[in-house]
Amino acid sequence: MTPLTAYLMVAALLFAIGLAGALIRRSAILVLIGIELMLNAANLNLIAFWRYGPHPEALTGMMFAIFSIAVAAAEAAVGLGLVISIYRHAQTTDVDQISRMKG
Amino acid sequence: MSAVFYVISAFTIAGGLAAVLLRNTIHCALALTIAFAGLALLFLSLDAQFAGFAQILVYIGAVVILVVFAIMLTRGAETPKEGAHSRTWFIGLIVAAAVFAFLGWAVLASAPGLPNQTAVPPVSVHDIGDALMTRYVLPLEIVAVLLTAATIGAVIVAMHEKARSK
């Protein structure tokens, strides 16, 4: 049986990778990919804590993960809609160039 | 048991790294698929069957496809001339490394006190459905409203401005 620590370390590493992706990439879509990775790392943590927790039959962590998957889907839809809208407006998805708020 | 875990997590992390580092945006999106599939397998290895399959259905079936569509619609597949990485990429990398160091330290420092249940929890899909319809019915309704709002919002945001003014 794999210890809980291993799952938590994998989740931490994925979270750091996602954070790095969100911070270092230029493309807005790749920033969103980084955010999705971070959310997934959090989901892995929730499921791992549910599995190893004292009361798995209460389903708290599982429910948290399922709702988080649903919310992440909504987040992706709205985020990508915004990216498309910005692209139509500014002809670029480079986050370094879309730095002004004036339309 | 452990060998399977190491293979899956190596796959997941390799997929995540590729999704963040590759130059071609479409390749990034497809590498993201590998990361998501690996996470679904990790969920399965944690006896969370429902969450694992929901992960495949939602992330690979919907989110990755959405990302790919967004890339195609924004002509983002070509790498920009100035390079794929932001001007301040170095700071970003340092921040990410610091966060990982902190998280890793926190996990390892608390490792001895962590709970360690080994018996497979007796949870079926039926229980999950029951919980969703009884104890978690309010969050479920809120998620339904959120998804509806997000769908409408995404359509309006991405709509052509001409069509919107009509």
Next chain:
Amino acid sequence: MAAKIDQIFIIFANWVAGFFPAAWHAAITHVLGVIGIVSIFPALFAITTVLERKGLGRMQNRLGPNRVGPAGFLQPVADGIKSLTKEDVVPFTANGIMHFLAPLVLVVTVFMGFAVLPVGRHMQLVDMDSGLLFFFAMGAATELSVFMAGWSSRNKYSILGAMRAVAQMISYEVPMLLSAVAVVMIVGSLSLPRIVAAQDTYSGIWPHWFIFTPWGFAAFLIYAIAATSESNRSPFDLPEGESEIVAGYHTEYSGFKFALFFLGEYLAMFALSGLGTTLFLGGWAAPFSGLNFIPSWIWFFAKVMMSISVFIWMRGTFPRLRQDQLMNFAWKFILPLALLDLIVTAIWRFLGPGWQQWVVCCAILIVAYVVMGRLAFAVKHIGPRRYRYAEEGSR
């Protein structure tokens, strides 16, 4: 005796497993099941291609294949040899790895869907608690392979075909899932064997299949339309519209890779027919209580072949839709009806057995269908085609 023939494959698997140490039994029976799936369904694919070509030939007043073997029935063998010996052309600019992986991903994910399909009494590879969800998850993964194929070919016809295919599959996946949810609401389980078991009862000689209830009939029609669209069959075969985009996402595939795409599409059709059979047509259950002596797996495959024939019939009959008609049909007609069907299913369950549930549910569905049909034809997008030559203010 009848019970033994019914379970003959399981008895055979256990007999083979008997030669191995006890610790291996589970693994051996699973391997045998996998061998069964990967040999029976491609064989069915070979038979179906001949039947389809001959059937279409009949419908179009021509002979169809009749040269290879008796009455042309060895045609798939010849086709297989041809595709194996053909040169495998990969475009110079194509993305090599993804071009190679796309057909493999398609075939593998489609094959994995068969793992949860009960093809007979106690005859499923794994009885998963969330089998239906697994099936749909694997179905969702095929979309990605279609996109990989189209994008990696670096050909505008391929990419157009892939975008069309993915948009279409996503749009029709929603009503398909919703129509399956109606069944799940009544049975209370995502496990496919349990869904079949719920239909394997009879009142008199008549079976309790879900298609014989108002909500089940509506859900079945929605499922059938969505499944036709998911498997890219005519009249929803826009992703491969020859007159517009050559061959869609597999334009740049030749030789064995093309054969894999062809196989994957037919296997997806079998899988969707099998799931439709399981959900609405009683799976392996016999249509009359007196016919239970015929093995369950014969019933399952007979039902699947019946739905395949309907697929072929539709292909020979309907003209192809236009892309905007396809999308409007999915989002403005099928999806609202599927949502309404969920409400009707809840009412059916709430009212309990009796004549009231029949009257109320039938009335709601028929009224909704008629009203929405009228509305749809009043809106210009779905109705008969009107030609506008000079459109002011193009979009």
